[in-house]
Amino acid sequence: MKSIIKLIPVLGLSVWLYSCANFLDAKPDNTLAHPSTLKDLRAILDNENAVNDVYPSTLAMASDEFYMTYKGYAQMTQRIQDIYIWEDQGIDAGWTTSYKAISLANVVLEALERIKGGDQRLRNQLEGEALFLRGWMFFHLAQIYCPHFSIHDTGEGLGIVLRMDSSSEVKIGRSSLKETYRQIFGDLNRALELLPEESEYITRPAKLACYGALARAYLTVEDFVAAEEMVDKLLKRKDELWDYNTVSGVGLYPFVLADNIELIYYGRAASTGEFIYNPNTYIDPALYSLYEEHDLRKNLYYTAGAEGMKFRGYYHGKLADYFGGIGMDEMYLIKAECAARREDTPTGLRYLNTLLQHRYNSDYFNSLTILDSDILLRRTLEERRKQLVCRGLRWQDLRRLNRTKSLETTIHREMEIDGELKVYTLEPNSLRYVFLIPYLATEMGHYEQNPR
Template sequence: MKLEHLKSLILFAVVLMQGCGKEFLELKPNQRQKVPTTIADYMAILDNASSFINPVNNRSSHTLGIIGADEYDIPPAVYGTFPAGLEYDYQKNSYRWNARIYQGGEGGIGNPTDFDMGYQRILLANLVLEGLEKIDPAPNDAPLWNQTKGTAFFHRAWNYYCLLQLYAPVYNSHSAKTDLGMPLRLEVDPTKKVERASVHDCYQLIIDDLTSALVLLPDNPLVKFRPGRQAVLALLARVYLQMEDYEKATVFASDCIGLGGSLLDYNGIKIHNYPFPIYGATNPEVVFVMTAHRALAYSDEYLAIRSDLFNSYQQTDLRRTLFFEWDINGFIRYRGSYFGDQLLFTGLALDEVYLINAESKLRIGKHDEALADLNQLLKNRYKKDAFVSLTIQDGDELLDRILQERKKELLLRGVRWEDLRRLNKNPKTATVLKRDIAGEIVRLLPNSPRYIWPFPEEAISVGGYSQNPR
């Protein structure tokens, strides 16, 4: 990706990227701007959690996946009111799974693409890693130096992982070394030409970065906007689940659970507009906070939960009332974000880790342990006087129930798209997606090339990358 200049760095907003493949803007220096030189400066860059410019914990690279998955519909009654324009057309295109998604010109601060935001955060992580190498920390500064470096490794791994789920083929051990993944940028210099790496090499970098972060970070950080070892373990469990290495997935999931925290008993949650603790701060399940971009396609104005999905929650399932409400037009709206407001939570939490553990254990033959993990989760989701522990003995039936609970529990967290991709590899768990768009039925078949989104037009024209076939 050719970018012409990177001349000034700001403490809290180091670079301002104005769209993928476009220039970095030269920021006018003033007394409040400075080049970061201390460990605290570099940590401050990574603590830029939710600002409008270069947020580290907001606008995660999940927009296309959330729009493309099968968790909600845009009702035909309001589909025709969806506005036109560059900011909105790519959302409508992705909702229809069109061959062409980006028209060219998307991106920037106000309308970030998944591609854009992922590489902005990767650039920040590289900047921090490069800067820290120039600092020889005093003994008293070593803990902060380690934490800052570990945080940068985590964010680089996290963003590459998210980008791979959108813009690269699903991990396949037989073809990963030849499948095209993402361009791996490991340096600050934005003018350096970088080719697309293989999917295998991308996953290896993610694992290497997370392995490095694991020995540098504290178990649990002071705030959940920062990653700790528990977040690293949760992400490693997710990575190995995606790679179908179930032995390692259950090792990291079990280690993550063992570091503390607990499942939230939904019996103690009161029903109101947004029932879960704000920012996930006091939610014992949340181990790392991240939120999705507020795309119009899944805003309250357009998002309607599918009735078949809603009806899959039993009357005694507390998620049925905590996650959903009916609006004045009779549509089912979602209010169950673990961020505690209208922003969709796309971070890491223990409920997902329990489900990773259950699925992975079952797939390696530990049926009873898998069932115990699933029951541990569900007893905190159902009314106490109504839940009876499951006693499923058939392995296929138990797997089906675990996968059902992933869809129900992890609703609108950005993981459904990656689940569809990996599960489509097996005909027994493959899904045909279907939408009724103003009377027109559109489908997305399992393993379709349209499960791999195209790179933005600017990335292709400026970076010279080969485009994903559609």
């Protein structure tokens, strides 16, 4: 890419557009829902606050990467408390911001049909970006409000509301799971056809971002052949890894956005800071124990706190929110996992070792020697836990891996309340892996609620 460190400044039109959205469908008001020029559409899609900073905080707060003491828990809002102990009561867990972004994408797509002329390459790029945004937001909503879907399933369960226009007057119900993922892949694959090879700004998606998004989505639905195909296409165009031996680790937060050559597409969950940065939130001890002595991530990612290890290794160099974008490290891990699953141990091991060579102290690193594909798979999944911390990916991994008995995980939250130990448990494949649609949305849209 020509530049991976340029972020687009927030533009006035789209800030106003974003703020005028309503709760249910996030439709901008009538005066702003009809942009009249391609420049207007460029401004809408270049609003970082509305497009790049809206990833659902639920994906980080509900997973097993972090734990919170009761003191910290008591300071949280009701919404965060409910998410943390998986006792949601229909309070918004990511619904509103995601549908606001989807509405903006639909405004752009509708305007492109109405606005005639202009540079065709720009028109293609704008359409591709809008489709990418819509499909990518649909995907994230499905990880919160839908049961896990696999290509091996019938897909008849409840999907999301596939809002395909910007009109809040049109009443539609929830789709099926199969329809939801058909739309996700349809939007992303169409975007792939339209987007340019490179983008001037990392906040704008290009083909690389689409390959990465499709790789993650295909991995999630257990289409490992397609996931590996997307990674292979990406790696032909970009394959750089950041050598952590070159990161000084000096300062409060060691990773600097301008230095991160692994970034493919920029996104973050700006609303996560209240939870992650709280002085009473710590990294899970079981996760921290996985790091070996000469693993550079052990010191770059964490620092000692009053009662445990605090996370500091924000991948995008931004304080106290999780990185919701796409990075090269994730692609190497997808490649290794897919190769292991098709029992191509040499290929999977090569990609895994290449990543680890850039993560361990070079004076002590010895390449792994693994001959069994099952062992390689388990080590690769362990490295996903260790590498992709605070990226919103662990929740998705828990959901998909819980389908395999030998890879199941039961999560516990323990808090001492008034001298008594209170334990909350999330069993594998529990209904609580699917959050309730906000009750205000169900009242306004008459959507079928998720079971409990």
